[in-house]
Amino acid sequence: MSKQIETDSKKEGPGTNIPQIIEQFEGVGSDSSFSPSPRNVEFENAKSDVKFEQDKSNIGKASLRFAGAGAEFQFKKSSIHDLFPAQLWKHFSELNNIPRESRKTEKVSKFIQQFGISLKLQVKADSLGNVLITKPASKGRENRPSVCLQSHLDMVCEKEVGSSFNFDTDPIITKIVENGEFGPKLTGNGTSIGAGVAAAMAILEDRNLIHGPIECLFTVDEEIGMIGARALSPDFITSPYLVNLDSEEDWRITVGCAGGFNFENRIQVKVDKIFNPDVHSSLKIELGGSISGHSGCDVHQGQSNNMIQLARLLRGAQEGVVAKSQRGIEKKKEKEDDNEKFKFNIYDISGGTKRNVLPQRAEVKIIIDKKNEKKFREKLEELYDDIIDEYEAVEPNLFLKIENIQISEEDQNNIITHEDTTRLISIILTTSHGILRMSPVTPGLVESSINFFGIKYKKDEEQHTIIQGFFARSSSNSQLELILNTNKARASLLGIEMSDPDSFYSGWSPDINNPLFTAAKEAFIEANAGKQPEIYCVHAGLECGILKQIYPKIFAISLGPFIQNPHTIRESLHLRSLEPFYSTVTKLLERI
Template identity: 35%
Template sequence: MASIFSNLEPALLWKHFDELRKIPRCSGEETAVGDYVVSVAKKLNLDFKRDDVGNIVVQKSGSTGHENASVVILQGHLDMVCEKDSGVAHDFVKDPIQIERDGDWFKAKGTTLGADNGIGVAAALAVMEEDALVHGPLELLFTVDEERGLTGASQIQPDFLTGRTFLNLDSEEEGAFFIGCSGGGDTLITLPLQKRDTPEGTGLSIAITGLRGGHSGIDIDQGRANAIKLVTRMLWKVGKNHPFFLIQFHGGNKRNAIAREARAEVIVPKAAMSAFQQELRNAFEDIIFEFKAVEKDMDLKIEELSGRVSEVCDTDSQAMFLNLLLGLPHGVLAMSQEIPDLVETSNNLATVAWSEQNAKVGLSSRSSIGSALQATKDMLRALAEMAGADIDQPEGYPGWTPNLDSPILHVM
């Protein structure tokens, strides 16, 4: 039976893409697809290496007259995201991806297509097999387990490759080259809280909702408000004139999302209640004005709490917590000095979670420059240390600093 890719050019690319669609290859299950790559290399009598985690590199010499050109690495990842629509009876462990043509597009029937990165892998396999191409020495690199956190690529040993020019075949925009990427790293701050008995007063819930939020990498340059910052700002400001007692504070829910909502609970002495609420609303009016171009739907809800509260933060813990949150940065920290409108370094004040003994604050930092990422994480550490908090900064992933003078960029 003819494949739906018959008669398409380049024929080798579509041939390999058709083979790849038949091989189940969810992340972590790349043995079969790796075996396929090896079988193609063996058939062509090309040297290859396969490392302990399953990454494969196939060497192809330069065409006649180009044997001594510098080595170029072409890289794609073997795994794919395995998702299907509800009700689709597809078994990602054994079933081939079913593909249909819709005009100029190929689409999978009810599942992910695996073009990420099947088409990049197919391109590298086509280059491997095609004799008519003129090229220097090539290292065709196939990595495993990209989608779950780049674990294949991150375990490549330094002697696995000899080339120093690397083209990644996994991108989403036709006609665009990516020449850099931010690195990232998380920080988790745990601030111990001392508690005291609840003083006289009325409990209030203060919540900001309706912010636009968004992705901490993609949307950080939009100037969107951070709900954690806003609630902190209001409490800090109002607290200068009207003492209150913090019961708890929650905000945000994901490390890589800009916080859309935050909520604090406080006890306010009865006599100060109306002035306290009025000042909160005044502070919120200022915030609405400040963000009027970006945040159209933000809402402040102040509600009296029912029920009895057994304890609140003591004065020092409360001051430390609010000072820390107010001091921690959120948003763009530096723009690229070379590329217009490109964010170079940013920080997301992502989450605040509360327990009886402590407050946990989660942040994620990004930069395309390794030293700037480290400096940002150091800044967070310094603030946390000043507050007497514990800090956890797991190893993140490195950035890729754009090199506008790179020879390959000029060639491309």
């Protein structure tokens, strides 16, 4: 991997021109209680036939970058209606025209309700916007047990820095690219969520399917703590069987998932109005370009948390650390005492985005004596070499960017004292992130992890606060409690305030001794030409765990098409996985 550093002279390497996301994470509440249970092709307007044609604009900036080694794929189908299942693709296209970010699902909820009404089916919705559409059984199947198909309506909204795309108003833009090993894939944020909802809609609309009674449950605000599912009343659904449509690996039947909760650390800092334009330089330092990923499914890949790595660079400059890549580990001790140490003050810091997204980038703004600026820049670049060497295998696009900027009059009031600047860097450096424990039962499965997903500086006249955001996951509720108590102890030792855990949900324990799993396995084998499914528990959150708490007698599985890089600007849906996924669901309905 080549070294990528940008300074005012625009020193660049491959990948430095890739725009990265910059969006503040959403805060979490502090009033909840922790009560773990025991144990290039665009879609045209969807109102007409949706054509696939070469991308001729930069509109893709608002959706996803392409992943994979292949070139753009000229798809042979001229219309979305040529694809199978046609009804699924029709609804997928319609959904892409409806804004549906978490907490902004009113339009899509009303759209789903109107869809059910147009089919003359029974429709009900609760005050949050969760929707249930009930379809009667096929003739002669009225006495079969009911199956609930469940998907969620909201999506994670990620876009590239500098994009003018507006998730509140603009339709999702998707493209088809050739991916070599897996064939063509569709990229465009929201693909996985759209596929599950569209599949349920297609099943509701298809009058030729053979099935017993069907309930289709569409929940809201799953991506920010499964809020919709947690608010369901015990009588909202009646089915004894639940099929969640939110999985992301088409070769698996998912039978279990991790639970989780999020929390914040609030670090109070003191400020000092010390800026002197004749003495100080103002610098913005950005470490970015991480491949990011889903904070559950991708946490095992070892990506760089650039908030921690940026703190590492700053501490190295403070302490005069000699970069191993520059001087050699054998010379470290003899050189360290003679190496220059730098003093500076932070006046702004930001990084990360949302709780279920691994952070891509981090940024800090500092003031430093002008006489030390040049050597300070050189020191950061030397220390950055160590990070490049360590992450070469997984982070091909990392970059360091250092530039002079003007400090505003307002920010001159936000300059953190040198003492608290050092303390803040120490707190960030000692922050937990990544895998905490692998499963002792299932080889290769992450049992427990924590995502340090965001940092921001909240400034007001009375108080200056650095806020860190965290999202913990585990398939063990006792481990979730341990993570909570460990972080409480750490906060107490460091003298920082930790919020109460928010949006807690239990994990989903596997149970395969039931008719639903048996029927699902048989349906999978038939839909996949005799191939056996992999039975799997995922280190991510699915609503099945919450729904099983509300409806303790329900049996559940989860299915889905093949999704890569979920919750990132590289999210993609592999087209060849849609037909067997949809076929598995419909054949499952025939068997119940």
